[in-house]
């Protein structure tokens with residue numbers, strides 16, 4: 382049995398933080414306390430006492446995308462595709478992001494398609510690219526464009542199409558308060574942009 386003295390448990394097991402969760406610095410906790418007060422509540426009441434810490438940690442997770450370059454997920458490429466030269470489509474990919482104007486949740490789903498040019502990736506990697514960009518402060522238009530561009534730059538495909546459909550907490554919960562209203566954005570590159578029948582094909586596969 383190892384005993385850890387109260388004075389030197391900095392790098393060791395901390396009984397007050399048994400899961401080793403990230404520390405939330407005082408200035409971050411104070412900022413959240415200020416926000417609770419601003420919203421009209423008492424940050425010192427029992428139910429809110431640990432909220433600044435929890436919120437601090439939650440935001441680290443919401444914004445995990447800042448820690449990575451999403452292109453990393455497209456670095457394992459398969460070139461032996463057995464002559465497959467049709468559209469690859471992943472649809473109904475759920476995601477969560479936060480709008481950069483209100484830091485309110487954006488909840489939606491994406492459809493991501495590309496027409497390979499010899500290079501393909503494991504299908505789950507497309508979702509990882511989406512999440513890498515979604516887990517940041519975003520606007521839906523830029524999220525859509527970034528996902529499409531990342532696939533375009535890293536797979537050299539003939540075409541890319543990304544369609545995102547999402548609800549914005551800043552519209553459903555405040556302002557015009559319109560629950561159920563969704564926003565659709567798309568970014569289309571390459572042959573899906575230049576060729577009418579390719580575009581129609583990918584859009585109908587996506588269900589649009």
Ligand SMILES: [Zn+2]
Pocket residue numbers: 480481482483484485549551552
């Ligand atoms: Zn917003």
